[in-house]
Each structure stands twice: as structure tokens, then as C-alpha cells.
Amino acid sequence: MRMPTPDAKIISKRSIIVERLQQIVPRGAFGENVIIDSAGLSAYECDGLSAYRQLPLVVVLPETTEQVSKILKYCNETGVKVVARGAGTSLSGGALPLADAVMLGLGKFNQILNIDYANRAVVTQSGVTNLSISEAVSAADFYYAPDPSSQIVCSIGGNVAENSGGVHCLKYGLTTNNLLGLEIVLMNGDIIKLGGKHLDSEGYDLLGIMTGSEGLLGVITEVTLRILKKPETARAMLIGFDDAALAGDCVAAIIGSGIIPSGMEMMDKLAIKATEEFVHAGYPSNIETLLIVELDGPLDEVTDLIARVQNIVNGLGSGYIRVSESETEREKFWAGRKAAFPAIGRITPDYYCVDGTIPRARLPEVLMRISKMSQKYKLRVANVFHAGDGNLHPLIMYDANKLGELERAEEFGTEILILCVEVGGVLTGEHGVGVEKRDLMEKVFTEEDLKQQQRLKCAFDPNGLLNPGKVFPTLHRCAELGRVHIHHGQTPFPDIPRF
Amino acid sequence: MNKSLIPHTKKEVLDIIRATINDKASIEIIGAGSKRGWGRPYQTSELLDLSKLSTVTLYEPQELVMTADAGTRMEDVRQILAENHQHLAFEPPDLSLLYGGSKNTGTLGGTVAANLSGPRRIQSGAARDYCLGFVAISGRGEEFKSGGRVVKNVTGFDLSKLLSGSFGTLAAMVSVTIKVLPSPEKTRTALVFGLDDKMGIQALSETLQGPFEVNAAAHLPAGIAKNSSIARINTQGQSVTAVRLQGPAISVEKRCQGVKALWQCYEGFEELHSHNSDGLWSEIRDIGSLLNNQSNQIWRISVPPSEGADLVAKIRSDIQCKTFFDWGGGLIWLATDGKLEGVGTIIRSALRLAGGHATLLRGSSELRLTSDVFQPQEPALYRLTKSVKDNFDPGRVLNPGRMYEGI
Numbered sequence: 001m002r003m004p005t006p007d008a009k010i011i012s013k014r015s016i017i018v019e020r021l022q023q024i025v026p027r028g029a030f031g032e033n034v035i036i037d038s039a040g041l042s043a044y045e046c047d048g049l050s051a052y053r054q055l056p057l058v059v060v061l062p063e064t065t066e067q068v069s070k071i072l073k074y075c076n077e078t079g080v081k082v083v084a085r086g087a088g089t090s091l092s093g094g095a096l097p098l099a100d101a102v103m104l105g106l107g108k109f110n111q112i113l114n115i116d117y118a119n120r121a122v123v124t125q126s127g128v129t130n131l132s133i134s135e136a137v138s139a140a141d142f143y144y145a146p147d148p149s150s151q152i153v154c155s156i157g158g159n160v161a162e163n164s165g166g167v168h169c170l171k172y173g174l175t176t177n178n179l180l181g182l183e184i185v186l187m188n189g190d191i192i193k194l195g196g197k198h199l200d201s202e203g204y205d206l207l208g209i210m211t212g213s214e215g216l217l218g219v220i221t222e223v224t225l226r227i228l229k230k231p232e233t234a235r236a237m238l239i240g241f242d243d244a245a246l247a248g249d250c251v252a253a254i255i256g257s258g259i260i261p262s263g264m265e266m267m268d269k270l271a272i273k274a275t276e277e278f279v280h281a282g283y284p285s286n287i288e289t290l291l292i293v294e295l296d297g298p299l300d301e302v303t304d305l306i307a308r309v310q311n312i313v314n315g316l317g318s319g320y321i322r323v324s325e326s327e328t329e330r331e332k333f334w335a336g337r338k339a340a341f342p343a344i345g346r347i348t349p350d351y352y353c354v355d356g357t358i359p360r361a362r363l364p365e366v367l368m369r370i371s372k373m374s375q376k377y378k379l380r381v382a383n384v385f386h387a388g389d390g391n392l393h394p395l396i397m398y399d400a401n402k403l404g405e406l407e408r409a410e411e412f413g414t415e416i417l418i419l420c421v422e423v424g425g426v427l428t429g430e431h432g433v434g435v436e437k438r439d440l441m442e443k444v445f446t447e448e449d450l451k452q453q454q455r456l457k458c459a460f461d462p463n464g465l466l467n468p469g470k471v472f473p474t475l476h477r478c479a480e481l482g483r484v485h486i487h488h489g490q491t492p493f494p495d496i497p498r499f
Numbered sequence: 500m501n502k503s504l505i506p507h508t509k510k511e512v513l514d515i516i517r518a519t520i521n522d523k524a525s526i527e528i529i530g531a532g533s534k535r536g537w538g539r540p541y542q543t544s545e546l547l548d549l550s551k552l553s554t555v556t557l558y559e560p561q562e563l564v565m566t567a568d569a570g571t572r573m574e575d576v577r578q579i580l581a582e583n584h585q586h587l588a589f590e591p592p593d594l595s596l597l598y599g600g601s602k603n604t605g606t607l608g609g610t611v612a613a614n615l616s617g618p619r620r621i622q623s624g625a626a627r628d629y630c631l632g633f634v635a636i637s638g639r640g641e642e643f644k645s646g647g648r649v650v651k652n653v654t655g656f657d658l659s660k661l662l663s664g665s666f667g668t669l670a671a672m673v674s675v676t677i678k679v680l681p682s683p684e685k686t687r688t689a690l691v692f693g694l695d696d697k698m699g700i701q702a703l704s705e706t707l708q709g710p711f712e713v714n715a716a717a718h719l720p721a722g723i724a725k726n727s728s729i730a731r732i733n734t735q736g737q738s739v740t741a742v743r744l745q746g747p748a749i750s751v752e753k754r755c756q757g758v759k760a761l762w763q764c765y766e767g768f769e770e771l772h773s774h775n776s777d778g779l780w781s782e783i784r785d786i787g788s789l790l791n792n793q794s795n796q797i798w799r800i801s802v803p804p805s806e807g808a809d810l811v812a813k814i815r816s817d818i819q820c821k822t823f824f825d826w827g828g829g830l831i832w833l834a835t836d837g838k839l840e841g842v843g844t845i846i847r848s849a850l851r852l853a854g855g856h857a858t859l860l861r862g863s864s865e866l867r868l869t870s871d872v873f874q875p876q877e878p879a880l881y882r883l884t885k886s887v888k889d890n891f892d893p894g895r896v897l898n899p900g901r902m903y904e905g906i
Contacts, residue, residue, distance in 0.1 A: 120707065163653045163657070165651055191879070197803035200801055205664050208659075208661065361561060452641065458890050492517070
């Protein structure tokens with residue numbers, strides 16, 4: 001992975017930059033807000049994609065939106081790059097520092113500002129964790145629906161930047177579908193409010209475009225979210241199959257019958273075994289594939305839907321169904337799935353979590369081909385999927401201490417992602433492009449597709465200073481992207497037939 | 500009158516836009532032309548009519564996905580989906596009545612370009628939430644695509660959101676991929692009569708905060724309710740406050756009982772079953788018949804729901820108007836025959852405190868030229884909007900000036 005060459009001129013001006021940042025963000029009650037010592041900086045050297053590390057030039061921890069505005073304006077005017085960071089849980093290197101960039105941490109934006117049940121909305125600063133929002137409204141039986149696995153620590157601003165999902169987005173949508181408003185700061189220091197407690201943005205849907213923009217367009221300082229009433233009942237089912245293809249058919253049949261479960265997860269034999277040994281969730285040991293199907297809503301509806309799913313499953317000849325009879329049991333069913341990644345971590349020195357999406361119907365075929373690849377690369381793979389929306393998370397097991405295994409694991413992952421694209425899917429369902437998948441973007445998009453996306457970045461950040469080196473394999477200057485090519489004084493498109 | 504160009508292929512759309520760029524001319528993009536009255540009046544030399552790009556190229560019911568050309572008629576989309584007990588959950592309205600067209604004339608591209616949504620917006624979102632991907636020609640004369648055919652996708656910027664609601668000012672979409680969903684099995688509407696605006700919205704708010712999974716919530720003052728074609732609604736001579744419950748039969752029945760218990764404190768609880776229920780919500784969705792369709796100005800105002808009643812009271816102290824509420828009070832439809840100018844200023848100054856935005860959906864071309872059709876933007880937001888336009892359509896070739904002057 002090649003990152004843009006650090007600008008030596010910027011690095012040589014480090015002390016001037018630090019001094020200016022210290023003026024903008026003075027020492028706070030809990031110590032320095034500008035971190036310059038290498039021990040302090042090393043805490044920021046990577047995010048959740050820990051294979052890539054880099055010490056930032058300097059870390060600044062602003063406390064107000066005005067400070068963020070001043071920092072960005074200063075960096076914009078002096079040509080200094082900026083990488084924003086929430087909790088640093090990105091799995092694609094979205095918050096990977098650059099040697100010549102200021103890292104702007106939003107950890108001090110940690111206040112929930114307003115809870116408004118009448119409008120079913122929460123206004124919060126962007127550094128607040130995902131889970132603490134649900135906790136803050138839990139007493140009134142409300143919650144915030146998107147629930148990424150990292151929800152205990154990940155920040156809501158990071159969720160917006162990555163358009164995070166979770167196990168319940170099949171029914172309740174991704175971050176983008178649960179977001180009402182944002183306060184953002186552009187590189188030029190402009191503070192812009194988008195949306196609010198009302199629905200739909202006025203003008204262009206910049207709220208929508210900020211969501212999933214991976215920190216390339218603006219810095220998010222405040223977020224307004226839609227909260228939902230907790231469902232009256234939720235029950236989970238464990239369904240076992242001897243054949244992965246049958247499990248795939250089951251997923252298709254449930255959706256095809258008009259049922260949208262609140263979650264529908266799939267695990268293969270290796271994942272089942274590893275999690276069972278780790279958390280003892282009570283998963284059966286003698287099956288090939290396990291489905292966890294959760295249905296929520298009013299009690300009678302859930303009862304009715306469980307009966308329908310049971311019918312579908314019986315028709316397919318599954319030998320194993322268990323329905324949760326209590327909230328404790330439901331949580332136990334999920335405990336296994338939620339611990340799947342660390343469980344795999346126990347049986348292998350290292351693992352590489354792949355994230356791609358495919359059309360649901362291609363699931364059995366894709367599983368079979370992943371299994372063949374596993375033989376080819378001589379690396380074990382455990383499969384954990386958000387089956388309901390076709391989002392795959394194959395976990396490739398390797399040992400970084402063995403020469404060439406990391407590279408082989410990465411090649412294996414790349415081949416899986418290319419397969420996802422080949423069957424009509426995409427490179428990433430919820431972890432983002434970041435640096436991890438940057439160089440695969442050309443497998444999905446044409447040069448013109450990518451240029452048009454970069455032109456959007458130019459609209460927000462014409463100097464290309466915000467999180468450069470992420471998402472796009474080739475960096476173009478905005479002046480070049482904006483140019484209309486005219487040769488020898490001809491019209492831009494000289495050979496166009498008249499319609 | 501501008502010259503009408505009717506392409507049959509994507510390549511022809513590309514050629515037309517490139518030729519327009521060569522000529523330093525401009526183009527108005529239409530599907531069926533059913534919403535041409537929405538936006539600022541603007542002059543273009545040519546009219547790009549996409550109605551012949553009308554093929555559904557992919558429909559996989561089990562995958563809940565459809566890809567269709569931008570000019571595909573909404574009527575065709577609805578019919579194909581209905582055959583498989585599926586629908587568009589964002590409930591796009593048919594606004595043709597508002598603009599003097601015949602019923603059911605809109606296209607899929609127009610629906611996305613205007614980011615339409617109906618009463619179910621509060622639960623299920625708008626067109627932007629269902630547009631999974633597209634292929635389009637930019638104002639630079641380049642073909643580009645974004646998104647895909649799967650729901651969970653964060654591969655690159657989500658340009659589908661940007662084009663939703665951009666009214667053809669950034670690119671001409673030639674093909675759109677949308678998420679579709681199973682149609683609800685059963686529908687029931689719970690009603691109470693005679694509440695004033697404030698109490699009506701309060702009742703809706705309490706219900707939306709309950710465990711009833713209400714997916715539509717509207718309040719019709721007496722003067723609006725009398726225009727309904729549903730006998731139970733139009734004969735009461737009173738306001739109507741309504742919520743819709745949908746899902747499996749047993750669940751709908753139980754939840755309706757729950758709403759009934761909650762609404763014990765109000766008088767005259769009633770239920771509408773499938774046919775009448777669908778009729779009422781279609782009227783609320785399509786708005787034209789409820790507003791009696793005579794008014795020369797129709798405004799669409801989006802506010803935080805709890806502000807709806809006060810905002811209307813404030814506006815009423817300055818303007819004579821008819822109003823009704825959807826989205827639990829968060830969407831206000833306002834019709835007035837009053838003085839031509841100044842209505843927008845009054846609405847928008849009332850909005851300054853409440854938060855939200857107002858759009859002039861129908862008005863004479865003179866009014867739409869002198870009054871801001873879309874909510875005026877703060878300088879920083881306008882600069883950003885202009886910068887986005889510059890990067891998609893630097894020569895102001897596509898629908899120039901339809902949303903904002905210079906954009």
C-alpha cells in the first residue's frame with residue numbers, strides 16, 4: 001500500500017504548525033490539547049486496520065466547533081493536510097494518520113446535547129459513542145437503530161463518515177436512513193448546518209453525501225439522529241442446515257415470502273465451532289450452517305411470523321430449529337454471533353476480516369468458491385455473514401510471523417472481493433474503502449466514475465487536503481478534473497452526430 | 500418553444516448532451532413532464548424527453564431490487580410490483596393533479612429527481628432511501644455511474660443521494676436501481692374527530708411515541724376533511740386525526756386496539772378498513788383533491804413535528820390559507836389564494852424560529868420568478884451548492900436555474 005509521499009516542507013514547519021494549533025486550542029482542564037510527544041502520538045498511529053501504522057505530524061483535540069473551524073482554515077491557508085478521527089475503529093484505515101498531516105481528534109465532542117421525544121430525535125456531539133445514545137433514551141423505551149459491532153466504543157461521527165450498519169439494518173436501515181441533521185466544518189472553515197429535526201434537506205442532499213464520505217469532505221461536529229421506540233417483543237431463532245446451499249435457499253424463501261426479519265445472520269461450521277467453544281451460546285455442533293433469524297414487533301405479530309418461518313424451514317428439511325423463550329435466551333443466541341470475531345482470534349494468531357456484499361441469491365455459489373480459494377491459498381477461512389442483506393464477512397486466518405502469509409491472506413481477500421463484484425455485488429458493504437480497498441476501486445468504477453466522485457470532493461475541498469490518499473487510487477488535482485478538453489480550438493466533442 | 504429531442508438509447512442521450520455543450524446551449528430534461536411546474540421558470544434551447552427510455556431491465560422480487568430506465572412510467576412500475584405483492588415503500592405521490600396533467604403520468608426518473616415521498620416517509624424514508632444506484636450523463640457530457648444493486652454498499656461516495664432531489668440540475672439519469680419491498684398484508688386506519696390542530700398533532704405525537712408502529716399520521720382540519728371522497732371523513736363536519744397501521748392481520752388488529760385505548764380521552768373513535776383506508780391515504784399522499792385544487796399557491800413546509808401547529812397559527816395570523824398536516828405534524832401543506840407576493844417571506848420568517856424549510860410547489864411563473872421556490876440558503880451553504888453544480892455541470896447545460904438562480 002503506497003501512501004502519498006509526505007511533504008518535507010510541511011514536516012520541516014512542524015514547530016510553527018504546533019505553535020499555531022496551541023494558540024487555537026489552549027491547554028485544557030485535563031491537560032494538553034495538542035499532542036506532540038512520540039508516546040502520545042503513538043496512541044493514534046493506527047485505527048482498526050492495524051496492519052498499517054504511521055505516526056501523525058501532530059494531534060490536536062479541539063473542544064468547540066469554532067476551534068475546528070479555525071484549525072481547518074489555518075491548515076487550508078498553509079497547505080497542511082488534515083485527517084479527522086473519531087474513536088479510531090475503522091476497519092479500512094479511514095483514520096490512518098499521514099506523516100505530514102494534522103490529526104484532528106473529536107474525542108472531546110462527547111456531550112449529548114438534546115433529547116427530544118416529541119420529535120423522536122437526539123442531537124449529539126460527534127464524538128459520543130453509538131451505544132451511549134441508545135442508553136440515554138433507553139429509560140423511555142427508545143433506541144438508536146444502527147448497531148455496528150463496535151458500538152460500545154465507536155463514535156457517532158465516525159458512524160456517519162462510514163455509513164455504518166450492524167445486524168439490525170436489514171429492517172431498520174443504515175446510518176444514512178436514520179440521520180436527520182449534521183453540523184459540518186469545511187476545509188475553508190465554513191460551518192454548515194444540514195437538515196435538523198425536520199425531514200428532507202433543502203436543496204441538494206448534502207446530508208446524504210456526507211454519510212459514507214470517509215472523512216474526505218468535511219469534519220462532522222454535531223449529529224441529529226432519529227430514535228425509534230423499542231419493539232414490544234423480539235425473539236430469535238436458531239436454524240441449522242447440513243448444507244450451506246439450503247441455508248441460502250432459506251434466506252431467499254423468508255424474504256420472498258414477504259417477511260423482513262430485524263436480523264438474519266449466517267455462520268459456517270468453523271465459525272460455529274469457534275464461538276461455541278468461546279462463549280457457549282448453545283449452538284448445535286453437528287451442522288454445516290447456522291442461521292440466526294430475529295423477528296421483532298408486537299407480540300402477536302412475532303408469534304405469527306415465527307410460525308411462518310418454521311413452516312418455510314420445515315419445507316426445506318432443516319433438522320434443527322430453536323426459538324428463544326426468554327430475553328436471556330435471545331441474548332445468549334446473539335452472544336455467539338457477536339463474539340464471532342474474537343472467537344476466531346482465539347484459534348489463529350491473526351485473521352483478516354473481509355467485507356463485501358453480493359446479491360442474496362448468489363450466496364451458495366460464492367460460499368463454494370470461497371471454500372475452493374481457501375484450498376488454493378492454503379489458509380483457513382471462517383464465514384460470518386449478514387445473510388439478510390448479502391453482506392459477507394469471511395475471516396481469513398493466517399500467521400503474520402510466517403513469511404508471506406499476510407500477503408497471501410490479502411491476495412485471498414482481494415480474490416473474494418473481485419468475486420463479489422463479478423456476481424453483481426460490491427467491494428465493501430459497511431467497513432468502507434479507506435486505504436484497504438482503495439486500489440480495487442477500478443474493479444468497480446470506470447475512470448470517469450471515479451473522476452466524477454473526485455469532482456464532488458473538489459466542491460468541498462478544492463485543495464485536496466482532507467484525508468488524502470484514502471478511497472481514490474489516483475489523486476487528481478481539482479484544476480485538472482475541472483478542465484474541459486478542447487483541442488485546436490474545436491468544440492469539446494468534435495465528432496458528435498447531430499440528433 | 501424549445502426543440503424537443505427524444506432519444507431511444509443511452510448513447511443518444513450522451514450525444515444530445517455533448518452536442519448541447521458544443522453549442523454552448525442548454526437543455527430541459529423531462530420524463531413525462533408531469534412536474535414541470537415545480538421549480539423556477541427557466542429558458543433552455545432544447546427539451547430532452549426521456550420518455551422513450553422506458554424499459555424495466557431487471558426485476559428480481561426475491562432480491563427486492565429493480566433496475567429500470569429513467570423514463571419508465573410509475574404506473575408500469577407499480578403494476579409490475581403489484582403482480583408480485585411488492586411496492587415502493589416510500590409511497591411516491593402522483594402530483595399530476597397539481598400541475599394540470601392526467602393521472603399517473605410520472606416516471607421513475609422524475610420520482611427520484613424530485614426525491615418524492617408520501618405519508619410513509621416518517622417510517623420508511625423517501626426516494627433517496629431507496630435509490631441504490633444509477634447511470635447518468637453529467638453536464639460535462641460524460642457517462643458515470645454510482646452505487647449498485649445491493650442495499651449494503653459503501654463503495655465510494657453515495658452519489659445516488661446527491662442526484663435524488665437535484666431536479667436534473669447535475670446530471671441526466673438514464674437508468675435507476677431501486678429497492679422494493681413486500682406490500683403490507685393488512686391496512687387499518689384509526690380516526691378521531693373534532694380535535695383542533697394543536698390537540699390533533701399532540702394525539703399523533705403520543706401515538707408515534709407508543710409501541711404501535713404507526714407508519715402514517717395526519718391531521719385534516721374540518722375545511723379539508725370535507726373535500727375527501729370518503730363518506731366517513733367528509734360527512735362529519737369536523738376535523739379528522741388519523742393514523743395508519745399496516746402488517747400481518749393479527750398484528751394490525753392488536754395495534755389498532757392499542758391506539759383505541761390510548762385515544763379513549765377523545766370522542767368519536769372510528770376505524771377505516773382496507774378500501775376506505777387506502778382511499779384516504781392516497782388523497783393525503785396526492786394532496787390535490789384535498790386542497791380542492793383551485794388555489795393559486797401551494798406550499799410544502801417541512802418542520803419539526805412539534806412545531807407544526809404553532810407555525811400554522813402564526814402564518815394564519817398573516818395569511819388566509821387552507822392547511823393540513825402529514826408526517827405527524829412535520830409536513831404542512833398550505834394553499835392560499837391571497838395576495839401574490841410576500842407569502843413566502845411570511846412562511847420563511849415563521850420558519851426561522853421553528854427550523855425547517857418551505858417549497859413553493861405550485862404558483863404562477865411570475866410568482867416563481869420573483870419568490871424563492873426552494874428554501875433560500877445561507878451564504879456558506881449556497882457557495883457549497885454552487886460549487887457542487889460547478890463540478891457536475893460547469894457550463895450550466897442541464898436545467899439551469901430550476902432550483903436556484905445561477906445553479
